[in-house]
Amino acid sequence: MTIQELFTAYPYATDFFEALPLPANNFDQVRDYFFSIDEETSQDLGIDRQNLIEQFVAFMTQMQQLQVTEEAVKSVTIVGGQDKDGQSEFGEELFAGRY
Numbered sequence: 863m864t865i866q867e868l869f870t871a872y873p874y875a876t877d878f879f880e881a882l883p884l885p886a887n888n889f890d891q892v893r894d895y896f897f898s899i900d901e902e903t904s905q906d907l908g909i910d911r912q913n914l915i916e917q918f919v920a921f922m923t924q925m926q927q928l929q930v931t932e933e934a935v936k937s938v939t940i941v942g943g944q945d946k947d948g949q950s951e952f953g954e955e956l957f958a959g960r961y
Contacts, residue, residue, distance in 0.1 A: 867896065868892055899911050
């Protein structure tokens with residue numbers, strides 16, 4: 863996959879690469895980016911290439927999970943309790959939404 867294809871399909875991937883010292887746009891393929899990281903850069907980052915790749919995969923997996931669309935709330939029912947005098951707060955349930 864090219865860097866541009868990655869960024870187009872997964873715009874949040876840019877966040878991962880922006881935290882690293884090498885500009886991702888200088889590379890065509892994602893693998894080229896990771897293989898261009900030399901020993902000195904790895905030491906500066908405090909992580910070796912394999913662990914960096916693993917962190918990238920974990921980042922992308924977590925971001926994908928966050929993208930899952932949750933079902934929207936369609937209605938809310940409020941059941942009243944009692945006030946400090948023991949009186950019912952509502953005569954009946956309050957309902958908002960579609961039946």
